Structures are given as C-alpha cells and as structure tokens.
Amino acid sequence: MSEQNTGKAERIVLPDLLKGIAVVLMIQVHLTELFAVETWFNSMAGQISLFLGGPPAAPVFMVVMGYFIARGNKNLTQNIKQGLKLILWGLLLNLGMNAHLLFEIATGQMQLNPWTYVFGVDILMLAGLSVLVIALFRWVFSDLIIPWILLMLIIGFLNPYIPPYSGDSLWIPYLQAYFYGYHHWSYFPLFPWAAYPIAGYVFYLLEKKYQIQKMSERWMLFIAMGLLSILVITFNFGFSRSILLSVYYHHDIIFLFWTLAFVVFFTLAIRMFLVENKNLFLNNWLQWIGKNVTSFYVFQWLLIGNIATAIYRSQYFVQLLFWFIFITAASSLMVWLWNKVKSKIRR
Numbered sequence: 001m002s003e004q005n006t007g008k009a010e011r012i013v014l015p016d017l018l019k020g021i022a023v024v025l026m027i028q029v030h031l032t033e034l035f036a037v038e039t040w041f042n043s044m045a046g047q048i049s050l051f052l053g054g055p056p057a058a059p060v061f062m063v064v065m066g067y068f069i070a071r072g073n074k075n076l077t078q079n080i081k082q083g084l085k086l087i088l089w090g091l092l093l094n095l096g097m098n099a100h101l102l103f104e105i106a107t108g109q110m111q112l113n114p115w116t117y118v119f120g121v122d123i124l125m126l127a128g129l130s131v132l133v134i135a136l137f138r139w140v141f142s143d144l145i146i147p148w149i150l151l152m153l154i155i156g157f158l159n160p161y162i163p164p165y166s167g168d169s170l171w172i173p174y175l176q177a178y179f180y181g182y183h184h185w186s187y188f189p190l191f192p193w194a195a196y197p198i199a200g201y202v203f204y205l206l207e208k209k210y211q212i213q214k215m216s217e218r219w220m221l222f223i224a225m226g227l228l229s230i231l232v233i234t235f236n237f238g239f240s241r242s243i244l245l246s247v248y249y250h251h252d253i254i255f256l257f258w259t260l261a262f263v264v265f266f267t268l269a270i271r272m273f274l275v276e277n278k279n280l281f282l283n284n285w286l287q288w289i290g291k292n293v294t295s296f297y298v299f300q301w302l303l304i305g306n307i308a309t310a311i312y313r314s315q316y317f318v319q320l321l322f323w324f325i326f327i328t329a330a331s332s333l334m335v336w337l338w339n340k341v342k343s344k345i346r347r
Helices: 003-034 044-052 058-071 076-097 099-106 123-141 145-161 172-176 195-210 217-233 235-242 245-249 253-276 281-291 293-311 317-346
Strands: none
Touching: 003 044, 003 058, 003 253, 003 281, 003 293, 003 317, 044 235, 058 123, 058 195, 058 253, 076 099, 076 123, 076 293, 099 293, 123 145, 123 195, 123 293, 145 195, 145 253, 195 253, 217 235, 217 253, 235 245, 235 253, 281 293, 281 317, 293 317
C-alpha cells in the first residue's frame, strides 16, 4: 500500500478508534462513580480511574464530533434536526437509565428529587446543543478560522462570569443547567464544554488550510514529545482538577487549554500506535465500538444506571472488574443485536 493510501486509511480509522477508547473509559469511570465503595473511590486507584474517565474520555469524544461536523456536508436544517434529535435521545436516556431509581422514588422507597435525574445534563444533551451552536455559527463564520477560535475561547471562559438565575421559578434552574452554572445534575453544560467540539471544528479548518495530514512522522513525533514535556511538568494541575468532579464538570479556561493539549498528545500517541498495530483484535473491536458509539453509550448507561440503584457504592475491586467485563461485553452484544434488527427493518 502506498504512503498516500496509508494516510487516507489512518484518517478514517483513527477517529473511530479514539471514540471507541473514549466510551470504554467512560464505562470504567461510571462504575467508579456509582458502584465503588468509598475507600476505593478515594484511593489512588480510584483517582486514576477518575482521571482516565476525564481528559481521555468526554473531551476526546467531543473534539472528534466537532471535527466530523466540520468535515460533513449537512446543511443548516439537517444539523438542527440532528441536534434536536440528540437532545431528545438524551432525555429518553435519562428516563431509561434512571428507570429503577425513579420507580423507587415514585413508590416512596427513596426520598430524592426525581427532576434532577429526569433533566440531568449528560453528554448527549451537550452533543445536541453543540451541533445547534456550530450549525448556526457556521452559517455566519463559514470557514474563517479566527472567529471560530474566538468563539471557542469565549465559551471556555464565560461560565464563572454569567450570573446565575436567582428567581423563584422551580423550572428555570433545570433549563439554565443545560447552558451554564454549577448545578450538581449538570455534568456537561454548554459553557465550557461546547469549546471542545468547536476545537475539533477549528482543527479541521487548520488541517484543510495547512494540509496537516501530510506532516511527516518525524514532525508529529516532535510535537507529541513537546506536548508530553508540557503535560508532565503541569501534570499535578491537570490531574488534581480531573479527579474533583465538581471542578472537572465546571472547569475554567486554564484547564480547557491543558485538556486540549492532552487531547492533541493523546491523538498523536494513538495514531503512532495504530500505524504499527493495525490488525490487533483490540484495535478492530475499539474501532467497531467507535463506529457505533452512540448506541454503545446508550446501552452501557441503561445497564449501569439501573444496576447502580441496587448496589450503589458497595462494590470492591474484584467486583468492579467483573462489572467492567460484564457491562462492556453486554453492551457490545446489545449493539450487535441492535444493528441486526436495524438491518432487517431496512430491508
């Protein structure tokens, strides 16, 4: 295979591999957050789990999503429909993943506010809102790189400075949580998280203008080593903020810069690994997950969310390992079956 064809294959495979890795890392961090006993959660192993479920997971996934929005040829109407569809799927997923918990609340077995679970702001809502924002600004900015960078910086910067709602309405805080603020049920508010898909959009524009994909392996290695040096020197900063969930979910622009540096390094490292190990079963499986990332994400949350109500914060290491294997395998099987059903329906 020629070098040109190899590069083309890598540009198709790499995003799927990144998405596959990201969603598997999300599984393990969801288990740590919901299944693990406090001693494990607060241990160094638990902190490492939280970190792995941080910068290498949701930020990578969102940057890749933004890259593909830029690369795609959908018009404004199509993107708006896609964004609204993702938001709807997010709301339906909230009901599905919390079905067991909502039943216990409804029957009086638990005294919790159900609306924080029904309207919790998970990554599908962020994805939908981000698609809408990018679609609207693409209509204005087109392929002008500087305005996109400024938009990314503004979205990453503003969250601490937007005044929160202080009125008497019971419902406005749930709406506000989708956009900004520090609500505990808002895991991925638009500010600052939409900065990541916009960063992916910017990367595509830079790649298109400067032909980054033609950069030599030597230069990519130099860039990766330079970023690694910066990340090692500042690692305590990034690690300490990744493991504090309230800080991670509502981080400032400094952590945004650190995470974007990590995402670029992580992407280059995976790319270099992929070049040497194209035929590994693990690679192929992760790529397959990446191609089916939305359905895989939904199925893993349906399983984890409903099981967590019964065994919340009660599992030790060996049990967590079992659950990780079980959830990952079961989600893979459910995606495979789901694809079979869809293919039969389409015939």
